[in-house]
Amino acid sequence: MKTGRALTREERTITWQAASLLLGYPDDRLLALRPLLRRAAAELPDATGGPLGRFLDHLDATPPAALAADYVATFDHRKRCCLYLTYYAYGDTRERGKALLRFKTAYREAGLDLDDGELPDHLSVVLEFAATADPEAGHRLLTGHRAGLELLRLALTEARSPWSAVLQAVSATLPPLSGDDHEAVRRLAAEGPPEEEVGTQTYGGPVLLPEPRVRTAAGLSPGARA
Template sequence: MNDLRTTHLVASVLLGYPDERLYGARAVLSDAVAGLPVGEARSLLTAFLRHVENTVPGELARHYVETFDLKRRCCLYLTYYAYGDTRKRGGALLRFKHAMREAGFEPADGELPDHLAVVCELSGRGAVQQALRLLREHRAGLELLRTALEEERSPYADVVGAVSATLPPAGARERAAALRLAAEGPPAEEVGLEPYTVTEASQ
């Protein structure tokens, strides 16, 4: 369980915007990954940290923005894949919000609770079962994100792959759901909607 928490906590840092805090924490992150058992997650995180070591900070930051902010198919918000910007997404976001509230965890800086880095941090801080449940519920979206990053030849595919490696192998239903999402894309609301709105009134 400690190895799982370490994997998720490292992933949560690596999936955040790559500012000076990331570069300042490279040694700590590398030591944490080196302490993990030999396996897929350790190998993938090591590969990404090696990429960070060999990449100019500004270049990595530019890639992060171009990938996650400008490419809809590379979205770090897990509920987006299943619900797009429809009203149903509000209910899905509340499940994340309630899970985090039960764990006494509050996302920093007003970040939405379905951001993959936030869910990984939830696990890293001890609420492993809650985080795993959320990740499994949105496994299709997670797999679609990983596939999209691989097709973009993004090093961030390694980090998402490390998170996927901590979950049971995707079943036939999850693979089918990922293929359907890839073919159809997220649903669209037919009437006006304020995107990403989550309020208690939605309960």
């Protein structure tokens, strides 16, 4: 791995593409990509390649059934580890719909199509978009939800989840937290996301959301830049 310098644009997009895959459900397709992802991580600077490599070590050392069970327990049953970015800022309130529309608009402007039944703010989807479709628009979406990403990273770290390494790599591609972001992280950690007065669950309870599928985005394949 390379050391001592900032990421190039290409390294940033490779990091996003690898992280997008590694934050998906650990099925046979993902496990088959491990050698390719390992080569990609080896070519990245330590700030992103190191964490990605550590997570790949975990994939290699853990039985597939255990990986799948841990993924469900981590991301489907813990709101603090929710992979849907707008949840942190808007919770289950009506305002979240407006935020989701901004993601859909960005995808549409880049020529991508997302099924109506899928939510566009899943972190894997956003990273895939940023890596393969429109890096600048994707970067804006990620930095616009910087506080939520940091809270997710902290929650995974506190839970000693191996996926915290993937969030560490993603964070290394983004600007440092500003003063306002620090305050937002503090508030979210203390209070949780906003909630409607009726019909919502308490913070920390289960949240069951659909798996994302961006039909037009290209995956990291053997012929990609890695």
